[in-house]
Amino acid sequence: MISFSHVSKRYPGGHQALQDVSFSINAGELVFVTGHSGAGKSTLLKLLVAIERPTSGSVIVNGQNVGALGRRAVPFMRRSFGLVFQDHKLLFDRSVFDNVALPLQIAGFPGRDAARRVRAALDKVGLLKYETAMPITLSGGEQQRLCMARAIVHRPAILLADEPTGNLDTDYALEIGELIRSFNQVGVTAIIATHDQTLLARLAPRVISLKHGALESGGAA
Amino acid sequence: MRAWLAAHAGGFGAALERIAFAPLGSALNALVIGIALSLPVGLYLLVSNLQAASHQLTAAPQISAFMALDANRAEIAQIEARLKQTPQIAAYRLVPREQALAELKKSSGLTDVIDGLPQNPLPDAFVIDAADPSPTALEALRDEIRQWPRVAHVQLDAQWARRLDAGLRFSRMVAAILGTLLGIALVAVTFNTIRLQVLTRREEIEVIKLIGATDAFIQRPFLYFGALQGLAGGAVAWLIVSAGAYLANRSLGELSHVYASLLQLNALTPGDSLALLLTPASLGWFGAWLSVSRHLALIER
Incomplete structure (x- = not known):
């Protein structure tokens, strides 16, 4: 489903973020990408959704070479991902419901079906009672769960999370971990960049480990 | 859709x-x-x-040719014949002095004053439409008619209208x-x-x-x-x-x-x-x- 072959990424200015990284991930896998800060975890995720393009090598997702996608094709490719960010990236000028409805609006989903799906997603993360609230009134853990709801509402094939528990206490972090596990159990491929050891121990996923931009272990599927 | x-x-x-x-x-x-x-x-x-x-x-500039006050019918007919023969003229209309006086009476409301006049002060006149309404052609035509016998006065009116028009076009x-x-x-x-x-x-x-x-x-x-x-x-x-x-x-x-x-x-x-x-x-x-x-x-x- 996803394969990196000999991928290198050098940023303008000379910083070498990734160095000849190759691995592949099958559909339905739960994979953690770990490593010290600056090891290249975020860059790896950015390459997957074409926020950055590889300097060399190829990133293939669902048979598409993401690094060579045209500008116009990028938005449609991104819709097969659900994205969870460490800083949530919620929109604070609209309600909880509207935040979750955003990916459906973007995909042009008709209204009534969309409302049903939004409520299902909110129910799944335990925020249904807050649907009319504004995100700013939610706690950090709730905001992260809201971000999860937004990531899965359009039923993406792949869930990408960048340090999803980075700002959370252990209890909240484990809640997020359980959510990730439950999505993975219904067939969603999940790729999580983290250095949260508790989460690692709890979920026991396959681990791809990076060190100074190079693959340290976990390359073979 | x-x-x-x-x-x-x-x-x-x-x-x-x-x-x-x-x-x-x-x-x-x-x-x-x-x-x-x-x-x-x-x-x-x-x-x-x-x-x-x-x-x-004014739809288009016109030339008015006023006959001398004492011009007789024959002289007017002569001018009319000349007008008919001039190719630069598209149309003309004779306004006899009696008609002009009647119109003046009607439009000005000065019936009493006009009735009190000893004689009709207005001349016979031709109102002429030129074939070519350009200013130079009109002026040439005016100068020509001016030289005809018994024509007392030729007026190229609508000059003010053209000025107004030019002003309006400018605005x-x-x-x-x-x-x-x-x-x-x-x-x-x-x-x-x-x-x-x-x-x-x-x-x-x-x-x-x-x-x-x-x-x-x-x-x-x-x-x-x-x-x-x-x-x-x-x-x-x-x-x-x-x-x-x-x-x-x-x-x-x-x-x-x-x-x-x-x-x-x-x-x-x-x-x-x-x-x-x-x-x-x-x-x-x-x-x-x-x-x-x-x-x-x-x-x-």
């Missing part, structure tokens, strides 16, 4: 929300645009009305130039408004881009915002001009009573009104498009 409509309805709704979010700012913008646009539109309206009025007065051009400049200003104002909006919404745009929004999806609310702002400006200009015309007509009405003439400022026609609404709307759309496509490219992610 339905998805397309829904997408546009969504963009339109988002634009309305943005306007509702800052009602005072939006109203002030519409007011500024409206006042600016009302200047050339008002000038245009005034010029169109004056032009229509001047056309009513119309001023209105057009003013309109063009203010149209450009409208594009620039919209460009700037949208630029600020894009910058304040930068984070939101980044997020929805990450979620898979196409450029068209991101642009739509901005484009509708620009168009609506232009439309509102056009509506304000329409109100200002219409109110101005109404007030002018009220005072012109009093003048009309005094002079018993038809002085009236016609309001904007439905076609003009539609143009006044749609032109600023499309200019707003264009300004927004220029701005948003330029500034979205800067938020490349």
